[in-house]
Amino acid sequence: MATMTLNATPRDVGRKGPSRRLRAQGQIPAVLYGHGIESETVSVSQAEFSRLLRHRSGTMIIDLKLDGGAHEGLLTVIREIQRDPVTGDVLHLDLQRISLKEKIHVQVPLHILGVAPGVKEEGGILEYPVRHLEVKCFPNRIPERIDVDVSSLHIGHSIHVRDLVLDRAELEVVSEPEMVVVTVSAPRLLKTEAELAAEAAAAVAAEEGAVAEGGAEGAAEGEEGKKGEEKKGDEKHEKKGEERKGRERSREKE
Numbered sequence: 001m002a003t004m005t006l007n008a009t010p011r012d013v014g015r016k017g018p019s020r021r022l023r024a025q026g027q028i029p030a031v032l033y034g035h036g037i038e039s040e041t042v043s044v045s046q047a048e049f050s051r052l053l054r055h056r057s058g059t060m061i062i063d064l065k066l067d068g069g070a071h072e073g074l075l076t077v078i079r080e081i082q083r084d085p086v087t088g089d090v091l092h093l094d095l096q097r098i099s100l101k102e103k104i105h106v107q108v109p110l111h112i113l114g115v116a117p118g119v120k121e122e123g124g125i126l127e128y129p130v131r132h133l134e135v136k137c138f139p140n141r142i143p144e145r146i147d148v149d150v151s152s153l154h155i156g157h158s159i160h161v162r163d164l165v166l167d168r169a170e171l172e173v174v175s176e177p178e179m180v181v182v183t184v185s186a187p188r189l190l191k192t193e194a195e196l197a198a199e200a201a202a203a204v205a206a207e208e209g210a211v212a213e214g215g216a217e218g219a220a221e222g223e224e225g226k227k228g229e230e231k232k233g234d235e236k237h238e239k240k241g242e243e244r245k246g247r248e249r250s251r252e253k254e
Helices: 017-024 046-054 193-253
Strands: 003-010 027-033 040-046 061-066 074-083 089-098 104-113 125-127 133-136 146-149 158-160 178-184
Touching: 003 027, 003 046, 017 027, 027 046, 040 046, 046 089, 104 178
Parallel strands: 003 061, 027 089, 104 146
Antiparallel strands: 003 040, 027 040, 061 074, 074 089, 104 133, 125 178, 158 178
């Protein structure tokens, strides 16, 4: 792994005011710690650090040149980069000193190789829930990336951490062996034959239920209509009888 050089300058610890002034001057506040040295506050050039990031690939070893400090040529790695959530500008750095004789805990990016037949031929979706693998190794043995070959994956198949081809003598894997690295899943809109059959059966049952309910309601309405007609007929018959009796009483009086 290549080593990049970065110049740093000691700075006084202060509140937000001094840090803001440093940023206004094109500097990034940073803290240096680890491996037998006390924490030290420094600043680095924004322009120089941006150039370094453009060449960064995974974990990078930085040869930190600290002007006027007690240490010269410190080997460090970036532990954290704090950015402005709106502009993306780097606000602060955490740098950790390392030794080439001791293993360190780092994250190595995963790189997908090949085309999965589950995607190309079967219409599946390639998903990779993790983008880095956590390992422990010597600083000068940190790989730039870990290749993951997906050329044999079909729908429903996955590659786990335990399946990765690694030099286990060089890399001590920290990530869980059962963790899924990449998988090919079925399209979300694609339904199985069983699901389609179940939906069709439910639709038929619902239609039959609606027909049966409509028939029952029609029969009930017909019965009520018949009773209404019979009632109207009785009332009409009674009215005619009363009219006839009225005419007969009128004749008797005459």
